[in-house]
Amino acid sequence: MRASRFFISTLKEAPSDAEIVSHQLMMRAGMIKRLGSGIYTYMPMGLKVIRKVEAIVREEMNNAAAIELLMPLVQPAELWQETGRWDKMGAELMRVKDRHGREFAIQPTSEEVITDVVRSEIKSYKQLPLNFYHIQTKFRDERRPRFGLMRGREFTMKDAYSFDRDLAGMQQSYKVMFDAYTRIFTRFGLKFRAVAADNGAIGGTGSHEFHVIASTGEDALVYCPDSDYAANMEAAEALATGTRPAPGAALVKTSTPKAAKCEDVAKLLGTALSNTIKTLALTVEQQGEDGTAGKKQYFMLLLRGDHELNEIKVGKVPGLANHRFSTEAEILEVYGCIPGYLGPIGTKAPVTVVADRTVANMADFITGANEADFHYTGANWGRDVAEPAIVADLRNVVEGDPSPDGKGVLAIERGIEVGHVFQLGTAYSESMKATFLDENGKAAPLQMGCYGIGVTRILGAAIEQNFDEKGIIWPTSLAPFELVLCPMGYDRSELVKEETDKLYAAAQAAGIDVIVDDRGLRPGAMFADWELIGVPHRVVIGERGLKEGNLEYQGRRDTEATPVPLAEVVDFIKGKVQQ
Amino acid sequence: MRASRFFISTLKEAPSDAEIVSHQLMMRAGMIKRLGSGIYTYMPMGLKVIRKVEAIVREEMNNAAAIELLMPLVQPAELWQETGRWDKMGAELMRVKDRHGREFAIQPTSEEVITDVVRSEIKSYKQLPLNFYHIQTKFRDERRPRFGLMRGREFTMKDAYSFDRDLAGMQQSYKVMFDAYTRIFTRFGLKFRAVAADNGAIGGTGSHEFHVIASTGEDALVYCPDSDYAANMEAAEALATGTRPAPGAALVKTSTPKAAKCEDVAKLLGTALSNTIKTLALTVEQQGEDGTAGKKQYFMLLLRGDHELNEIKVGKVPGLANHRFSTEAEILEVYGCIPGYLGPIGTKAPVTVVADRTVANMADFITGANEADFHYTGANWGRDVAEPAIVADLRNVVEGDPSPDGKGVLAIERGIEVGHVFQLGTAYSESMKATFLDENGKAAPLQMGCYGIGVTRILGAAIEQNFDEKGIIWPTSLAPFELVLCPMGYDRSELVKEETDKLYAAAQAAGIDVIVDDRGLRPGAMFADWELIGVPHRVVIGERGLKEGNLEYQGRRDTEATPVPLAEVVDFIKGKVQQ
Structure with a gap:
């Protein structure tokens, strides 16, 4: 490509609504252009990167025997009603009516359509397994679109759907996709x-x-450096630590005026936060059979003062699937006390105590006295209060927690979700009656999996991982161009023009995705553009160097240029690109 | 590709709603699957053809220095309101509201968005010319979607938009696109x-x-076999033919009971239809300044009895831009006669007579007498009635009409519109204030062109042109696969399997897009599938032939197979594919 025939539009400053670095740099590098809230035009420079992402995804999906098709954007409401998602998805699902008043969804994903395709195409187990995918525009009407391509409304996603005859087959299809994803992200050249x-x-x-x-x-990733254990914060299990010590202190009701938070109590009493217990009051309201509100049950969750609640885990405790936080009126009624001083000792009404595993192993702890401005110190299970009715994992893990696989301790790092593989089972096939006939001629629901990659989101994530003060640093596999040729005086020096054109032709012949900057910019402006855009390999062609038989190579992360003999430069670059 | 890893789904019968052959064959060949009215899933076999169309379009657009980007599907109403198309486009424009009640269009085309991009990016004449394109999903809420991909609601279009500093530049950009389109359709291998x-x-x-x-x-194309004149029916000019003969007959008022149509009159009087004149009554209603209906003007259009009215041409006659057909009440009032017997001789009220060029040259013609069941015969201009106030081209040309370039006579054939190039001028740039600064620092509106290709429609059109009773016959450049290998007993004969696999690998290495049918079908079913799908080149690998050192080649249009020596088959196919 010649820069004079491409469209390059860089900015010194990012627009003020670009809050994160990837959004700022994509705007400054002229990769995207805002059309509306969460809606972007992919400019030529950005589209080149998207196409590279798509090509790698497509190649590995094909290698994994997935078959590409293309499902429509505008999908009839009837299919979405079959699975109940028409109602469940709420405002995020963009809905549209045609001229006849018929309702449609603009697809946020395509489970319904692919299941509809498959239920009419698949008759027999002999046609299985199957895995269909498409790379298609999606729309989700996010409440608060932001961060450029990271949380847009219109975006591109690769979504694949596998169909198997049984659980074992589905798990095998899942594994094939897991492995394909591992290859895809490895080829992207990203740490993942x-x-x-x-x-x-x-x-x-x-x-x-x-x-x-x-x-x-925005996501915390939990992993064990000594094993292959890894989970997101929602899923990472917090094991019980140690065993409960014997009581060592006496129970004392202590005045803790205006210390409604564990932090304040610990500070006031001069003790560690980890000696305190945090109390959360929950209500579970049973729906009456006639649809009216029914009986209320009250639960008291106990967490160590320095731990964080994990809402997902709470929802999995038997009986707590439909919990909500208790209202202040409920708390006053049940505990006879304002929030901030609740505790398991001496509640007014019957309450089910649900203790986190760590809390169940504590002794001599500090907990609210169910009386404003008072806490108990030296509290102990069994002695001062009944053992908790339920002990469960309620909290987020922290660095240093034991790994659930028993092979070391946990570490935490931050990540950006760009892919998701999912064992769906028969949820969709049952509601949509997508069945096949097994060897015995009996109809059975298809076992499904679904597998997504946020194609446009990859760009934002790659930049968040790879940038410096000058701009983006693309991995070679995703860069809009692998190599930029920067001639010094292309329009003034015959020698420079001739050698640049020769090198351009040779690089193209060697299969390198090369752009030559023939715009006639000053060197400073030219280099700044390409550093901002993030092309990983640069060769400067200047008269002085040429007379010595050299060109200057500089990798995007290099601090200085390396002279490379003219005759070797194509092989040299090819080696760099293939690294 | 191995057929066992692809998705092939053929049908014996087309669904009953498939009215035309391309729709029937695409459904039967498993290329598309209906999701809703005018909305189709592109199945793997169909998507492969779409990708081939896209690749050729993309390559030639890039060669013509057009630059690819990707504009959003969901476009803010505000931009469409700037050009007035939000109101003008009516029900065909699919409109959608987001969760905040803001209005959007699902793009049917992207003039507004590209003009918005360009007005913020282009400052100076130095940045021009520019031509941006994208290949993107479109939606048009057609009143009556039908014919599969020929008139769908959701479809894929390539749309390009050129920007120039002046008319000459725009015309040059237009020419470049015209030439690129010529190359594209030539590469498709279609007669166009x-x-x-x-x-x-x-x-x-x-x-x-x-x-x-x-x-x-569905379109009539007019062309001159002896020159390069070609126009669609709307635009093809009908010249005056010959000169008006002198009057030869006397004017006679003749009883023509129940002969309200020219055909009936000619039959009744035993004369040629071309001696009759057809009268059409038009009304032009001037809008009062206060928006109320204003003064009415009446026009009488005259066409030769055997000619067809061309509505577009009528609209271009000075004063007739806003015409409508007169109501029966108006006709009774103005002509004092029921429709079917109107004519220029002796109208009751003042009427402007607009004669087609052919009519103006007629003598001794037959025309209505403005009295029910009566016509005049032997009517002549000047003698029996004043010369027509306006003489204009009002009709469709017919075969044998003189070519407007004076180089022969016109012929007519039928065509399917698949591309359109358009000199837009400043219509959009003026309404959206898209200007640039010229050499003198003066702002001027950008001169625009727009250029569309109906990517998915190409499939339908290609099939309408190329099919037989067995199925589709793809040109090699558009075929889902260039070559199919049909082994006879792949699962039974080691020899067949081995030679098939060798040939498959060799064909792939030679860059041939090949599929091997390893599904284990019987020969009849296998051949029928590939003839229906329309793969242009087929090689049958059988034990008997192999023992003689031969394979059987058959082109999709061939009536019988040709033996080709095993050692030569790849070169042989390569030659066929490159033809």
Whole structure:
């Protein structure tokens, strides 16, 4: 490509609404252009990167025997009603009516359509397994779109759907996709981690997220440096630590005026936060059979003062699937006390105590006295209060917690979710009656998996991981161009022009994706553009060097240039590109 | 590709709603699958063809220095309101509201968005010319979607937009695109014709349509076999023929009971239809300044009895831009006669007579007498009635009419419109204030062109042109696979399997897009599938032939197979594919 025939548009300053570095740099490098909230035009420089992402994804999906098709953007409401997602998805699902008043969804994903395709195409177990994918525009009407391509409304996703005859087949298809994803992210040249994830509302039997590691990532990833254990924060199990010591102190009701938070109590009493217990009051309201509100049950969750609640885990405790936080009125009624001083000792009404595993192993702890401005110190299970009715994992793990696989302690890093593989099971095939006939001629629901990669999101994640003060640093496999040729005086020096054109032709012939900057910019402006855009390899062609038989190579992360003999430069670059 | 790893799904019968052959064959060959009215999933076999179309389009657009980007599907209403198209486009424009109640269009085309991009990016004449394109999903909420991909609602289009500093530049950009389109359709391997088109409502200074020739095409294409004149029916000019003969007959008022149509009159009087004149009554209603209906003007259009009215041409006659057909009440009032017997001789009220060029040259003609069941015969201009107030081209040309370039006579064939190039001028840039600074620092509106290719429509058009009773016959450049290998007993004969695998590898190495049918079908079913799907080249690998050192080649249009020596088969196929 010649720069004079391409469209390059760089900015010195990012627009003020670009909050994170990837958004700022993509705007400054002219890769995207805002059309509306969360809606971007992919400019030529950005589209080149998207196409590289797509090509790698497509190649590895094909290698993994997935078959590409293309499902429509505009999908009839009827299919979404079959699975109940028309109602469940809420405002995020963009809905549209045609001229006849018929309702449609603009696809945020395509489970319904692919299941509809498959239920009419698949008759027999002999046609299985099958895995269909497409790379298609998606729309999700996010409440608060932001961060450029990281949380847009219109975006590109690769979504694949596998169909198997039984659980073992589905798990095999899942493994094939997991391995393909590992190859894809490896080929992207990004540091990434696959973590076990919670299955969430979709149900199913297993799922993993693929995260690009970046300190700015919004997700906490839990892993064990000594084993292959890895999970996201929602799913990482916090084991019980140690065993409960014997009581050592006496129970004392202590005045703790205005110390409603564990931090304040610990400070006031001059003790560690980890000696305190945090109390959370929950209500579970049973729905009456006639749809009216029914009986209320009250639960008291106990966490160590320095630990964080994990809402997902709470929802999995038997009886707590439909919990909510108790209202202040409920708390006053049940505990006879304002929030901030609750505790398991001496509640007014019957309450089910649910203690985190760590709390169940504590002794001589500090807890609210169910009386404003008072706490107990030296509290002990069994002696001062009944053993907790339920002991469960309620908290987020922290660095240093034991790894659930018993092979060391946990570490935490930040990540950006860019892929998700999911064992769906029969959730969709049952609601949509997608069955096949097995060897005995009996109809059975298809076992499904689904597998997504956020194609446009990859760009943001790659930049969050790879940038410096000058701009983006693309991995070679994702860069809009692998190599930029920067001639010094292309329009003034015959020698420079001739050698540049020769090198351009030779690089193209060698299969290198090369751009020559023939715009006639001053060197400073030219270099600044390409450093901002983030092309990983640069060769400067100048008269002085040419007379000595050299060109100057500089990698995007290099601090200085390296002279390379003219005759060797193509092989040299080819070696760099293939690294 | 191995057929066992691809998805092949053929049908014996087409669904009953498939009215035309391309729709029937695409459904039967498993290329598309209906999701809703005018909305199709592109199945793996169909998507492969779409990708081939896209690749050729992309390559030639890039060669023509157009730059690819990707504009969003969901576009803010505000931009469409700037050009007035939000209101003008009516129900065909699919509109959607987001969760905040803001309005958007699902793009049917992208003039507004590209003009918005360019008005913020282009400052100076030095940045021009520019041509941006994208290949993107479009949605048009057609009143009556039908014919599969020929008139769908969701479809894929390549749309390009050029920006120039002046008219000459724009015309040059237009020429570059015209030439690129010519190369694209040539590479598709389709018989096509570029025809001059009317500019329609968008205005501008010139446009051409590219049509795939097919007897089932819905458009009539006019061309001169002896020159390069070609236009669509709307735009093809009908010249005056010959000169008006002197009157030879006397004017006679003749009883023509129940002969309200020219055909009936000619039959009744035993004369040629071309001796009759057809009368059409038009009304032009001037809008009062206060928006109320204003003064009415009446026009009488005269066409030769055997000619067809051309509505577009009528709209271009001075004063007739806003015409409508007169109501029966108006006709009774103005002509004092029921429709069917009107004529220029002796109208009750003042009427402007607009005669087609042919009519103005007629003598001794037959025309209505403005009295029910009566016509005049032997009528003559000047003698029996005043010369027509206006003489204009009002009709469709017919075969044998003189070519407007004076180089022969016109012929007519049918076509399917698959491309359109359009000189837009400043219509969009003026309404959206997209200007640049010229050499003198003065702001001027950008001169625009727009250029579309109906990517998915190409599939339908190609099939309408190329099919037989067995199925589709793809040109090699568009075929889902260039070559199919049909082994006879792949699962039974070691020899067949070995030679098939060798040939498969050799064909792939030679860059041939090959599929091997390893599904284990019987020969009849296997051949029928590939003939239906339309793969242009087939090689059968059988034990008997192998023992003689031969394979059997058959082109999709061949009536019988040709033996080809095993050692030569790859070169042989390569030669066929490159033809």
